[in-house]
Amino acid sequence: MERIIQILAGAIAVIFIFTPHEFAHAFAAYKCGDPTAKMRGRMSLNPIKHLDPMGYALCVFAGFGWAKPVPINPYNFRKYRKGLFLTAIAGVVTNYIIAFIAYPLSLVVLKYVYIQNYAFFYENLFFDALVQVLYYALSFIFVYGLNVVIFNLLPLYPLDGFRIIEAFTREINPVRRFLRNNGSMILMILIIESFLCGVLMDYAPSVAGIVPYFNILGYVQYFGTKILGFPITALWGLIIPV
Secondary structure, eight states: OHHHHHHHHHHHHHHHHHHHHHHHHHHHHHHHHHHHHHTOSSSSSSSSBOHHHHHHHHHHSSSOOBBOOOOOOOGGGHHHHHHHHHHHHHHHHHHHHHHHHHHHHHHHHIIIGGGHHHHHHHHOHHHHHHHHHHHHHHHHHHHHHHHHHHHHTOOTTTSSHHHEEEEHSSSTTTHHHHHHHHHHHHHHHHHHHHHHHHHHHHHHHHTTTGGGOOOOHHHHHHHHHHHHHHHHHHHHHHHHHO
16 A cells, blocks of 8 residues: 555656756746747646656656656857756756755644644545655655756756756867767666666665665765755754654
């Protein structure tokens, strides 16, 4: 039952992570002078406009997925470098803001709704499941949102981190050209390596203790989310102590 609740909560969380992320890209591009995304219906908070069915399902069940990339034409920007930079960071900034809001809400649901009314939820299984879905969804929005921020800031094509590099370098820059030409392959290798590490942790308990140290992508995301998440958990922990 708990696994079903977590899957349902994850399905809700992914919508609240991907949809605002892609909308923010489209909105920033439009404000910087490029109407491409708006003309194609992507400047919308309608999840159907942004979610890729395969990427959405994989994210819910496998922990990694994607949304439909927002089309932009940077040559429409009034200021090329500024527009490229603002459009690139819009998605991750939005995810961080949402994570900042979701974390205290999860604490409120846990402490002031669920724990203080435990007897009621214990006797009413439907409402118990409902509040658990809400709590897990908010928790996943916080954790997954920070993961999306770290992942997208990797300087590998076609991620947002590479777009930031594009905004500050010239096309002839050898590092930029290398990341452009090889970024997708490096990214795929990191994803596959991370997936294999996860399989080993689940099915090879004898090496489960050391496998995380070889999970490069997981290692980066773990420490990255700890660093990015600390200001959020520290601040709200003082206001809403658990």
